[in-house]
Amino acid sequence: MFFCFSARMIALALKHKVQIGVVFDRTFFLQLAGKNISLEDVSDTDLCLYNSWKQILDMDPEMVDQDYLGLRFFCETESLGSMKRIELCPKGMDTVVDSKNRETYVNLLTKHHFVTSIAEQVTSFAKGFDDITTTSSRRSFFQCLNLEDPDLMLDGNGHDVSVEDWKAHTDYYGYNRSDRQISWFWEIVESMSVEQRKVLLSFWTSIKSLPLNGFGDLD
Template identity: 25%
Template sequence: SSQHSQVKDSSQPLGGGGEGEVTLRYERDLVHKLKLLRHELSLQQPQAGHCRIEVSRDEIFEESYRQIMKMRPKDLKKRLMVKFRGEEGLDYGGVAREWLYLLCHEMLNPYYGLFQYSTDNIYTLQINPDSSINPDHLSYFHFVGRVMGLAVFHSHYINGGFTLPFYKQLLGKPIMLQDLETTDPELHKSLNDISAFGKFLQHELKPNGQNLPVTVPVCYTCLLYLSVIPVCYTCLLYLSLIIGGLGKIDLADWKSNTRLKHCAVDSNVVCWFWEAVESFTEERRGRLLQFVTGSTRVPLQGFKALQGSTGSAGPRLFTIHLIEANTDNLPKAHTCFNRIDIPPYESYEKLYEKLLTAVEETCGFAVE
């Protein structure tokens, strides 16, 4: 079919049409590849059993590390069921998303020494060359790779973006000098602007060095648990999107793909909700999205593809639910269903205050 021919040739330039048409066709190609990937991965999931993880919020990194590193790869493909100790929430997708969100905050945090930002003002992550200060760093990198593979397999996202050379290492592609421009533009410029300093000289770091292959650092090979992804689907942009989703929130897309329950588009609560969201910073919008869905990331296809308790079987739209409740109560989130329950607040100011308090100051899962 024509769709299959587009997928096979996705690495080639798309001819004909204007720039907008080429971009649209490329986006459709990526979306189609993602659907095929999700289908292939769903066929690999065992029909019986669960990948059960129980952790406390205070020790999420170490407890997750101990449990995941004991599991066999085939166990990690079983249906993911996460529980926070001391909380009664049942995991139909939302608890796992929050677990991954919190775990990523720990394992990718530069203060823990495994990763670092590429520069002070470019917040993409790369391997910290001084990570060996922790004697267990290679085991931790193996753990990070398993978490990334686990997230991709179960249709979740990693809350963080990596450098272009990092993704190229995952795919076994050669790193070139121009790749440095995406991580450190100033250094790249200084390395390329050397014409005033005389002639080029080549100096071997060891005898016959120019003929010796450069091996992949072991900390990167530990991350290749991502081999669960079929090779035909892995290109640089695509890999970054299936790992991290979209980091930018499109407010128009969010609005147009929101379901309303027991309210209408012109209801006061709905209008005030969007007025509050429009006033939020990008960071606070992400926190609101995380409060309701368990993740700050958006699927490649946008808000229409948010996953709920149905998992890879189908999407579950972001839902605003007007409930009969005391207006002194805070909004309540159901992350497994991407739903926020909002009492019938009397004014915009009260809705804004209660929504902000819920987003910034509440955590944990309970069963009503």
């Protein structure tokens, strides 16, 4: 229910160009786009797992074939305080990981951890998103984007605040742009650090980051 509701809010935010401070995890984003997840995609999500699995692939073949790691085609997960073994393939408990099948082993681990184990949550999220759009439009939407694109739409560009862009989209009620007080104000803003400008931006607009196209999208 939570994932379904969250998806509706995110879809509405995207539809109405409202920033809500949300960024997508890469593996989650790829599933919404209907794409496969590779080991390299995992590095952004869980660097520890990525390094561990990458080490298996890079290890000397002879060491792997000698069963140095003692790996089998199963993984352990915690369920209600107890550990549970899940086979990654038929007869996985008895299948030894060697230099020939280790890539398959890592691929199955990746699929289990980042696809199978969260399939229910992804399905719930997709359903909520589709309630605002449609299944076909949702897939098309995510497929035509890079991961950074929805992050920019939902969380802003995160870059330095352009003072010139700020000036160009500021209305001066009761003042003229050439007034001395206005010149003083912009001189102070220009002398601010990046973080100070972001604090001022938050005070001025109630948002922490600008939309993709800067101040123009706030008009």
